[in-house]
Amino acid sequence: MTPFQYIERPLPFTEKAGASRPVHLLTPADLEANTLADAAAAWAEHAGFQAQAGDFLLVPGSDGAVNCALFGLGSDPAATPFTAGRLARLLPPGAWHIETPAGAPCDALLGYGLGSYSFRRYLAERPAPVRIGLGDGVDAADLGRQVAGAFLARDLINTPTNDMGPADLEDAARRLAAHYGAEVSVVAGDDLLAQNFPLIHTVGRAAATAPRLIEMRWGRKGGKRVTLVGKGVCFDTGGLDIKGAANMLLMKKDMGGAANVLGLALMIMDAGLPIDLRVLIPAVENSIAGNAFRPGDVYKSRKGLTVQIDNTDAEGRLVLADALAYADEEEADLIIDMATLTGAARVALGAEVPPFFTDDEALAGAVAAASEAVTDPVWRLPLHKGYEKLLKTPIADLTNAPSGGMAGSITAALFLKRFVTRCPSWAHFDIYGWSQSERAQGPAGGEAQAIRALYHHLRHNLA
Incomplete structure (x- = not known):
């Protein structure tokens, strides 16, 4: 089965064919070892090609046409494992395959796949595709599903809210579910009140499109029960505590948690992991009326705890609270939530390293190891109990926005933790969901974060 794609496009891989041209991935040591054919080596020398990270050179054949390409990995390829992603923007259209003295490394192929992404839904131009042929010994299916999962997350985040409101996010979940035979149910509008999801209704009730809780189920009954919860705030004005114009520009990405859990769900379902999967997405627009x-x-x-609203711009933790309480009612083996939740997380770790929180030491170690194994960075921050006092308020059980402005990412995680009391293992990921500039593995814009690490963990440790 071909992996699901939200925006139809050919995946950047194909079977290796005799007509494809080689891309030689080289280190400076490879150049010194004379691993190239004489004509290509001479051309490289005359052109000053040194195989530094990102160096690129097209090599002509005897007929003057392009015969092959050379690409530099630098002297320490492990330090920049996805450098080959730049090839997607450098190679002429056509069929290519990667060659290295030691065979095509998986990081290079994954980097190429991720780097081939572009978001062209609203552009007339459709550039000719560049596709890399995969040789023997490559798990093409797994490579494809990881790229497709990242593409799905990026596509959903990049789509503006006029085409990615709560109803559109529901449609995306239904399309993904249909592809893999999953089931979807939705509670929307005033039914949220009737079925006891009051905070989701509260945050989304002022929008033109009704708020909703999207639930997707898939997998093998009797397997490990894994529930993914993703913040689906399709646009965040800040509510009555309205954001400034500059801070509102990127708020189409405030459903990045939902986008990422759907990307992770794609990987899980496409791999057929033997788990009982549940996905919950509270989808709302935080508007003013x-x-x-x-x-x-x-x-x-939903859990019965009362919450005082001290800032309407701290809405994400409110919708997650009801969804997490609902997730916790089934006693899952593992609950993971993902959300573009706090600016404090970005102040602490920047845009590229999402913090995660858990009090399960075994899970923390496994996630850290998976992150390192697949170069998908995350970093654990503490659920410091000393900050729980900051959540107190005189007239309610909790405040949604502690005063003082310190430890914002930690206090948000502590708030969410109050709604997961039965599940033995829970983790919260405070992601940014956005790349601020072009990198080898993709352009600026919506980004998949932590889901390759989580997929690796689930595949190797839980399935």
């Missing part, structure tokens, strides 16, 4: 929730309001959550 006469019925918008207000600073100072107090609302009861």
Whole structure:
């Protein structure tokens, strides 16, 4: 089965064919060892090609046409494992295959695949494809599903809210589910109140499109029960505590948690992992109208805890609270939530390293090891109990926005933890979901974060 894609496009891989041209991935040591044919080696020498990371050179054949390409990995390829992603923007159209003295490294192929991404839904131009042929010894199916999962997350985040509101996010989940034979149910509008999801309704009720809780189920009953929860705030004005214009520009990405759990779900389902999978997405738009929730309001959550609203721009933890409480009612073996939740996380670790929180030491170690194994960076921050006092408020069980402005990512995680009391293993990922500039493994824009690491963990440790 071909992996699901939200925007139809050919995946950047194909079977290696005799007509494809080689791309030689080289280190400076490879050049010194004379691993190239004489004509290519001479051309490289005359052109000053040194095989430094990112160096690129097209080599002509005797007829003057392009015969092969040379690409530098630098003297320490492990330090920049996805450098080959730049090839997607450098190679002329056509069929190519990668050659190295030791065979095509998986990081290079994955880097190429991720680097081939472009978001062209609203552009008339459709450039001719460049595809890399895969030789023997490459797990093409697994490579394809990892790339497709990242593409799905990127596509959903990059799509503006006029085409990616709560109803559109539901449609994307339904399309993904249909591809893999999963089931989807949705609670929307005032039914959220009738079925006890009051915080999801509160945050989304002022929008033109009704708020909803999307639930997808797939997998083998009797397998490990894994629930993924993704924040689906399709646009965040900040509510009555309205954001400034500059801070609102990227708020189409505030459903990045939902996008990433759907990308992870794609990988899990495409691999057929023997787990009982559940995906929950509270999908809302935090808008302003006469019925918008207000600073100072107090609302009861699904779990029964009351929450005082001290900032309407701290809405993501509210919708997650109801979804996490619902997830926890089934006693899953593992609950993972992902959310573009706090600016404090970016202050602490920047845009490229999402923090995660868990009090399960075994899970923390496994996630850290998986992150290192697949070069998908995450970093654990503490659920420091000393900060729980910051969540207190005189007239409610919790505040959604502790005063003082310190440890914002930790206090948000502690808030969420109050809604998971039965599951033995829970982790919260405070992702950014966005690449601020072009990198080898992809352009600026929506980004998949932590899902390759989580997929690796689930595949090797839980399935």
